[in-house]
Amino acid sequence: xxxxxxxxxxxxxxxxxxxxxxxxxxxxxxxxxxxxxxxxxxxxxxxxxxxxxxxxxxxxxxxxxxxxxxxxxxxxxxxxxxxxxxxxxxxxxxxxxxxxxxxxxxxxxxxxxxxxxxxxxxxxxxxxxxxxxxxxxxxxxxxxxxxxxxxxxxxxxxxxxxx
Numbered sequence: 066x067x068x069x070x071x072x073x074x075x076x077x078x079x080x081x082x083x084x085x086x087x088x089x090x091x092x093x094x095x096x097x098x099x100x101x102x103x104x105x106x107x108x109x110x111x112x113x114x115x116x117x118x119x120x121x122x123x124x125x126x127x128x129x130x131x132x133x134x135x136x137x138x139x140x141x142x143x144x145x146x147x148x149x150x151x152x153x154x155x156x157x158x159x160x161x162x163x164x165x166x167x168x169x170x171x172x173x174x175x176x177x178x179x180x181x182x183x184x185x186x187x188x189x190x191x192x193x194x195x196x197x198x199x200x201x202x203x204x205x206x207x208x209x210x211x212x213x214x215x216x217x218x219x220x221x222x223x224x225x226x227x228x
Contacts, residue, residue, distance in 0.1 A: 071139040075132055077153050079137040081216030082088040084209045087125050094118050098199050103192050108178075116175050122168025122205045129161030129212075138144040152220060160212040174198035 073079055078147040098111045105111075122197075133154040136142055144150065178187050187194060 067128040068141065069134065072141060075136055075141065077216045077220065080081045080129070080132070080153075080157065081213045084125070084129075085213045087121060088120070088209040088213070089208050091118055091202055091209070095199060095206065098195070102199070104225035108191060108195050111195055112175050112178060112198075114181050115171055115202060116197060117219065119171035119175065119198070122164050122171065122202070125163030126161045126163070126168055129164060131161070132157040147222050149198050153216075156212075156215055156220065160208060160215070161171055163208050164205055164212075167208065170203070171198040174201065215220055 094114055098114055101111055103109070133142075133151075136150065138152070141150075174194045176184060178191050179196050180187075182188055
């Protein structure tokens with residue numbers, strides 16, 4: 066039962082669908098935060114939004130990156146389609162590392178603002194740092210859209226059998 070659930074959760078279709086779902090709040094973030102940048106004097110809410118999305122990006126990136134490990138833990142390795150699964154693992158690993166790295170960059174931009182000005186003075190550039198974090202969210206959203214396309218449409222149709 067649990068093995069079947071993990072088989073479904075690690076399928077390319079589930080991963081593609083979840084990547085698409087995660088991309089939706091990222092796109093909403095791009096619209097909402099960009100509206101208030103350079104208008105509001107207090108950007109606490111915008112910083113919280115970018116931070117939250119960055120954490121989701123990091124978490125999803127780690128899960129994507131470790132698809133093969135999850136399959137190993139739940140005994141899903143060495144099936145008859147292992148060559149095909151290895152191709153999916155490789156794609157997930159690459160996009161996961163990208164999502165993790167970009168999410169971390171978004172987080173770094175926001176954390177620079179939170180450090181007291183006596184340590185790192187960001188007084189006049191807070192808006193620009195939020196904009197930079199937002200830029201990384203946008204890049205992450207583009208990466209996820211590409212990941213969805215790869216998972217659902219552009220993986221190779223066949224994989225040579227390994228002996």
